[in-house]
Amino acid sequence: MSLFxxxxxxxxxxxLDKGLEKTKTSFFTKLSKxxxxxxxxxxxxxxxxxxxxxxxxxxxxxxxxIIDRIEARVSRDKYMGTDExxxxxxxxxxxxxxxxxxxxxxxxxxxxxVRPYVIMVVGVNGVGKTTTIGKLxxxxxxxxxxxxxxxxxxxxxxxxxxxxxxxxxTGVPLVKQKMGSDPASVAFDTLSAAKNQDADVVLIDxxxxxxxxxxLMNELGKVKRVMKKVVDDAPHEVLLxxxxxxxxxxxxxxKQFTRATEVSALAVTKLDGTAKGGVVIGISDQFRIPVKYxxxxxxxxDLQVFNKYEFVDSFFNFKP
Numbered sequence: 001m002s003l004f005x006x007x008x009x010x011x012x013x014x015x016l017d018k019g020l021e022k023t024k025t026s027f028f029t030k031l032s033k034x035x036x037x038x039x040x041x042x043x044x045x046x047x048x049x050x051x052x053x054x055x056x057x058x059x060x061x062x063x064x065x066i067i068d069r070i071e072a073r074v075s076r077d078k079y080m081g082t083d084e085x086x087x088x089x090x091x092x093x094x095x096x097x098x099x100x101x102x103x104x105x106x107x108x109x110x111x112x113x114v115r116p117y118v119i120m121v122v123g124v125n126g127v128g129k130t131t132t133i134g135k136l137x138x139x140x141x142x143x144x145x146x147x148x149x150x151x152x153x154x155x156x157x158x159x160x161x162x163x164x165x166x167x168x169x170t171g172v173p174l175v176k177q178k179m180g181s182d183p184a185s186v187a188f189d190t191l192s193a194a195k196n197q198d199a200d201v202v203l204i205d206x207x208x209x210x211x212x213x214x215x216l217m218n219e220l221g222k223v224k225r226v227m228k229k230v231v232d233d234a235p236h237e238v239l240l241x242x243x244x245x246x247x248x249x250x251x252x253x254x255k256q257f258t259r260a261t262e263v264s265a266l267a268v269t270k271l272d273g274t275a276k277g278g279v280v281i282g283i284s285d286q287f288r289i290p291v292k293y294x295x296x297x298x299x300x301x302d303l304q305v306f307n308k309y310e311f312v313d314s315f316f317n318f319k320p
Contacts, residue, residue, distance in 0.1 A: 012304060016314045019296025023277030024318040027056050035082040041074050045082060056275075057247040059282030066092055090316045093281055097308035100284050100291075107305060108139035110201055111236075116148070116194040118202045118227060118234040122220065122257055123241035125208035128269035128295060130159060132241050133203050134166025135303035136293070141172060145200040150190030151176040152183040152223060153207045163205060173197075183207060183219065184226040191230035204235065217260040224261070239292065241267045242283065245274035254287050263287075269295035272302070280311065 034048035046067055053063040069092045074080050080088070110117035119136075123129045133149060140147045149167055153159035157179045167174035175190040187204050194202045206223060209216060227234035240263045242250040250268070257263055266289055271277045284291045291306045 013310070013314065015302060016296055016304060016310060017317060019272040019294075019302070020277050020311075020314055022273070022275045023056070023271065024315060026275035027052065027278065027315075028318045030055065031085070035085060038082050041070070041080040041082055041085060045085075046071060046074075049085070053278070056278035057282065058278040059248075059251060059286055062096070062282040062285040065096060065285065069095070086316055090312055093315075094308060094312045096285055097281065097312065100288055108136070108143055110140070110145070114233070114236055116191070116199045116202045116231065117236050118191065118194075118204065118231055119237045119239055120204045120206060120220075120223065120227075120235035121239050121241060122206050122261065122263070123208055124253055125156070125159075127208070127241050127243040127246075127253070129208055129241045130162040130166065130205065132239075132267050132269060132293070132295065132303060133163065133205055134170060135295075135300060137166065137172040137203060138170045138300050139303065140201045141170060146198065147172045147201045147203065148190060148194045148197065148199040149174045150186055150202065150204040152186040152190070153205045154179055154181045154183050154186060155207045155209065159205065159207075184222045187223045188226045188230060191227055191234060195230065202234075216256075220261045237265055238263050239265045239267055240289075241269060242279075244268045244271045244279050244295075245276055247274075247276040247279055250279050251283060251286070254283055254289075258287055258289070263289055265290055265292040267291070267293040267295070267303075268306075269303075271295060272297045277315070280306075 030052040034052050035045055038045050050063055050067050053066060054060055070088055073088060121129055121133055137147045137149055149163060149172055151160045151163045151174060154177060160176050160179065163174055175193050177186050183206065190202060190204060206220060224235060238261055240257050242253055244250060268280050268291055271294055280291055293303055294306050295303050
């Protein structure tokens with residue numbers, strides 16, 4: 001079985017293909033111009049390809065890695081036709097992602113030996129953090145897991161209200177306090193309730209403020225310390241949610257949050273509404289943190305577990 005022919009439901013594949021449509025159209029339009037009139041991959045083609053990758057929000061450092069790998073292949077093979085470029089790009093990008101995504105998840109699940117499994121969700125306001133929590137709660141519940149949500153973003157009434165809507169929609173209990181309450185107190189109450197109720201998964205929302213990195217670091221640090229008083233190893237996962245449609249701004253957010261706390265996984269949202277899907281490749285490579293989930297649509301089922309092979313396969317499955 002080919003590396004790119006993993007088991008993937010037709011419905012999920014169709015959603016992914018559709019979600020990446022704008023990114024693919026933009027990328028391959030640029031790529032076709034980059035190789036126009038050229039039959040072999042030479043320095044001019046590589047220079048043009050570099051420009052295509054950077055302008056597709058792959059990021060400068062990651063782009064240079066990809067170009068270096070292709071240059072090495074051109075040097076080794078002596079002759080490489082431009083008609084081979086799609087396949088070569090596909091292989092090199094998959095290889096790059098493989099360095100970060102080892103033993104990646106294939107479904108919405110958590111380690112069986114850890115109960116409750118605590119996921120602290122971080123990210124700036126407006127990136128789709130609350131929606132991601134709601135969709136994760138839905139997916140975990142579908143797996144037969146008992147889920148609890150903690151509304152520890154107490155600085156915005158809207159954040160608590162939005163989580164309430166998602167909690168009702170998914171039928172998942174929500175632990176909250178009034179606006180302005182101590183976020184660490186909400187986290188403490190949520191984990192205590194999770195232990196009492198034998199919950200399998202806990203999703204903790206946090207404030208999405210980047211007004212001051214020191215304050216952010218202190219706040220997240222306090223929430224984590226309080227969690228450990230209830231569940232020794234909590235949080236087991238710190239999930240950073242990034243808005244894929246912001247392109248290079250998502251890199252900056254990732255930089256800020258990885259400095260403020262130990263981020264262990266990424267969720268990249270809103271890929272369906274943008275041509276900047278290349279950001280998934282760059283962020284995964286630059287921060288050496290696995291992309292765990294991607295959002296490719298508005299629907300409840302449109303948050304997908306990220307699979308590097310399926311992503312690359314879909315990305316290069318373009319029919320103009």
